[in-house]
Amino acid sequence: MSKNNIIEVNQISKHYERKIALSSLSFVVEKGEMVALIGPSGAGKTTLLNTLAAIIEPDSGEILIDGLDLRKITNQKTRARKIGIIRQQFDLVGQLAVIHNVLAGRLSEWGFVKSFISLLFPQDKQTAISALERVGLPDKTYERTSKLSGGEQQRVALARLLVQRPEIILADEPVASLDPARAEDILETLTRLAREEGQTVIASLHSVEYAKRYFTRLIALKNGEILFDLPVEKVTDELLKELYQLKELDQNALV
Ligand SMILES: Nc1ncnc2c1ncn2[C@@H]1O[C@H](COP(=O)(O)OP(=O)(O)OP(=O)(O)O)[C@@H](O)[C@H]1O
Numbered sequence: 001m002s003k004n005n006i007i008e009v010n011q012i013s014k015h016y017e018r019k020i021a022l023s024s025l026s027f028v029v030e031k032g033e034m035v036a037l038i039g040p041s042g043a044g045k046t047t048l049l050n051t052l053a054a055i056i057e058p059d060s061g062e063i064l065i066d067g068l069d070l071r072k073i074t075n076q077k078t079r080a081r082k083i084g085i086i087r088q089q090f091d092l093v094g095q096l097a098v099i100h101n102v103l104a105g106r107l108s109e110w111g112f113v114k115s116f117i118s119l120l121f122p123q124d125k126q127t128a129i130s131a132l133e134r135v136g137l138p139d140k141t142y143e144r145t146s147k148l149s150g151g152e153q154q155r156v157a158l159a160r161l162l163v164q165r166p167e168i169i170l171a172d173e174p175v176a177s178l179d180p181a182r183a184e185d186i187l188e189t190l191t192r193l194a195r196e197e198g199q200t201v202i203a204s205l206h207s208v209e210y211a212k213r214y215f216t217r218l219i220a221l222k223n224g225e226i227l228f229d230l231p232v233e234k235v236t237d238e239l240l241k242e243l244y245q246l247k248e249l250d251q252n253a254l255v
Contacts, residue, residue: 002008003017004026004027004030004031005028005030005031005067006029006030006031006065006168006200007028007029007052007063007064007065007168007200007202007223008028008029008063008064008067008068009025009026009027009052009061009063009064010026010027010061010062010063010064011024011025011026011060011061011062011064012024012025012026012049012051012058012060012061012063013058013059013060013061014044014058015059015060015222016049016098016237020223020224021044021047021119021224022047022048022051022224023056023224023226024227025061025226025241026050026060026227027062027219027226027229029200029202030113030200031198032124032165032195032198032199032200033201033216033217034194034195034200034201034214034215034216034217034218035200035203035215035216035217035218035219036201036202036203036204036205036210036211036214036215036217036218037104037200037203037204037205037219037220037221038204038206038208038211038218038219038220038221038243039220039227039243040161040243040244041220043222043223043224044157044223044224045172045204045220045221046172046173046204047188047224048204048221049085049171049172049202049204050172051063051172052070052083052168052170052202053083053084053085053170054070054073054079055085057071061103064222065082065083065168066082066167072176076138080164080166081165081166081167082168082169082228083164083166083167083170084105084156084161084164084166084168084170085169085170085172086157086158086161086169086172086174087172088172088173088176088177090157091142091157092145092153092156092157092160093145094144094145094146095144095145095157096138096144096250097141097142097143097144097145097178098132098137098141098142098143098144098148098156099125099128099132099141099142099253100133101156101157101160101161102128102131102132102156102159102160103127103128103163104125104160105126105131105159105160105161105162105163105164105165105189106163106164106214106242110146124163126164128141128159128163129141129228131159131160131162131163132156132159133145133160134162134189134193135155135156135159135189135193136155136161136189137155137156140152140156146150149177150177150178150182151179151185151186152181154174154178154186155177155180155186155189158189158190158193162193162197165199166226167196167199167200168191168197168199168200168201168202169200169202169203170201170202170203171201171202171203171204172185172191172203173202173204173205173206174186174187174190174202174205175187175205175207175210179202179246183207183210184213185209187210187213187214188214190203190214191214191215191228201215203215205243209239211232212220215232215243216231217229217230217231217232218230218232218235220235220239222243227239227242227243228243
């Protein structure tokens with residue numbers, strides 16, 4: 001494995017009952033790459049991201065992170081330093097003030113007691129405040145998170161990632177529920193901050209337009225397989241047409 005490869009996926013497969021979600025996928029990602037995962041609904045994007053985040057285990061194949069088998073990175077602290085994920089539901093606690101959600105990025109490092117204490121006396125307050133400044137939310141620090149709009153909550157999730165500072169950021173449809181202006185704003189912020197920190201990003205996106213604008217490489221999934229894996233400038237309209245064509249009728253569904 002080359003020194004620059006931070007992720008190496010070797011023939012991973014995952015199925016749910018009779019449905020194949022991922023079919024023997026292999027690819028390599030270098031440190032600092034900005035990769036967008038695209039493909040029609042049900043193609044396997046979320047399953048792949050959850051597999052990379054070790055939220056689900058593949059049936060077969062292996063994932064190497066910095067040359068280490070992901071299954072062997074069992075220490076939570078080590079794993080949190082390597083990989084952070086933003087999911088569609090943000091995983092924020094609505095009743096808590098924004099700052100506490102941001103500091104949850106430290107949870108695996110601090111352990112339960114310090115994290116609990118931080119709910120009363122925010123520790124490392126300055127780190128959280130500067131993360132909130134970087135995502136453009138300095139005035140919401142003590143606001144109850146549930147009062148924020150969807151776009152603002154997405155920024156809180158980003159600030160939490162900034163505090164966690166993982167080497168790899170996985171983002172599952174990070175802008176699905178946002179209007180176009182806010183979606184672009186979040187993608188611009190995410191990719192700019194990741195570039196500044198030298199982080200590697202893999203994000204699933206429904207919008208090919210955003211994928212092309214903010215990312216440098218597109219991995220296209222279709223029916224759990226990689227249809228193409230190309231630098232943005234090599235992705236043609238023909239390939240995209242093939243990718244989003246309606247699936248062939250699933251004969252099994254008729255039985
Ligand atoms: N927990 C589950 N149980 C059964 N089938 C599942 C489960 N999770 C995913 N699937 C199936 O696996 C396939 C891949 O799903 P996945 O959510 O990874 O696709 P996706 O590309 O992220 O779709 P979307 O763009 O709609 O979010 C789909 O056919 C889906 O129905």
